[in-house]
Amino acid sequence: MSTIDALNWRYAVKKMNGQPVEQEQVDKIIAAAHLAPTSSGLQPFRVILITNQELKEKIAPIAYNQSQIIDSSHLLVFAAQEKYTEEGIDKVFDRMNTERGLPLDTTDAYKNQLKATLLSKSDEENFHHAAKQAYLAFGIAIAEAAVLKVDATPMEGFNNAALDELLGLDKKGLKSVTLLPLGHRDENGDWMVNLKKVRTPKDEFLIEIK
Numbered sequence: 670m671s672t673i674d675a676l677n678w679r680y681a682v683k684k685m686n687g688q689p690v691e692q693e694q695v696d697k698i699i700a701a702a703h704l705a706p707t708s709s710g711l712q713p714f715r716v717i718l719i720t721n722q723e724l725k726e727k728i729a730p731i732a733y734n735q736s737q738i739i740d741s742s743h744l745l746v747f748a749a750q751e752k753y754t755e756e757g758i759d760k761v762f763d764r765m766n767t768e769r770g771l772p773l774d775t776t777d778a779y780k781n782q783l784k785a786t787l788l789s790k791s792d793e794e795n796f797h798h799a800a801k802q803a804y805l806a807f808g809i810a811i812a813e814a815a816v817l818k819v820d821a822t823p824m825e826g827f828n829n830a831a832l833d834e835l836l837g838l839d840k841k842g843l844k845s846v847t848l849l850p851l852g853h854r855d856e857n858g859d860w861m862v863n864l865k866k867v868r869t870p871k872d873e874f875l876i877e878i879k
Contacts, residue, residue, distance in 0.1 A: 675815035680866060682820040684859035685740035685852035694817045695743050695851060701813035702745075705806035709783055711761055713753065714803035715843060716810075717746040717836065727835060732827035732848060741822075741850030746836065747807050748843040749799035752792040758784055796844060803846045810849060824848040 670678070695718075702716055719725060720743055729738045738744060750757070762780045766773050787795060807823065814821040825847055832838075832845045854862055868874070 670816060670818075672812060672816060675818075676812065677866060678818065679811070679815035679820070680861060680864075682737065682822045682852070682854045682859060683861050684855040685737050685742075685820065685822075685850065686855040686858070687740045688742065688853045690742040690819050690851050690853070694814075694819050697817060698810050698813050698819065698821075698851065699745070702747075702806040702810040705809045707802040707805060708798070709779075710765065711753075711758070711799075711802065713750040713757075713799035714806065714846070715748050715841070716806070717748060717838075719744040719746065728827075728832065731831045731835065732824060735822075735824065735826065737822045737824075737850040737852065738848070740855075741852040743851045745810065745849040745851065746832070746845055747803045747847045747849065748833075748838055748841075748845045749796060749803045751796055751839075751842050751844055753787045753795045753799070755784060755788060758787070800844075800846045807847050807849065814849075814851060820852055820854045822850050824850070 699716060699718065707713070719728070722739075725739050725741070725744055728744070729735070732738050758780060762776050763773055766775050787798075790798075811821050811823060827845075827848060829845050833843070836845070838845060856862055
């Protein structure tokens with residue numbers, strides 16, 4: 670199935686049937702998020718995988734009791750770094766150069782320019798920058814799930830601070846950004862399952878400048 674076919678198949682499932690998703694498929698979805706492009710290769714976010722039903726039930730009221738949280742097979746939480754640090758940037762470039770068999774100082778000029786740019790900004794600005802990188806991975810994970818015919822419901826509707834506290838993300842220097850329940854659609858219980866997919870007409874969506 671092409672990506673276009675997969676995206677036509679998918680929709681924001683409102684009711685899942687509780688059936689498990691094969692771990693191999695979940696691993697591929699996470700691998701797709703892991704391979705997503707990010708600014709300067711910094712990957713300033715993490716993906717938290719939750720399968721514990723009791724924990725999902727605690728998360729549900731934080732996410733306004735959206736049933737997909739409880740009925741999902743696996744729940745992914747995309748969480749961005751609260752801020753950039755000199756140590757964190759060094760770690761990324763040291764790993765990059767080491768794995769490529771290059772001297773650690775190979776990328777010093779670019780790395781130092783990057784530090785000067787990022788570390789001069791406020792923590793809030795840098796969190797928003799990190800969150801944008803998380804969204805790139807979030808979108809690619811959604812597309813990979815569709816290719817695998819795994820239903821995934823993108824969610825921003827939840828109390829971020831409450832979730833961060835529940836999961837102890839503040840201790841990891843992270844803040845939650847989005848949720849992605851994975852599962853299978855309830856063909857009989859989801860009112861959206863047979864509705865036509867509607868998007869802005871292409872002649873309005875695409876602005877071509879020649």
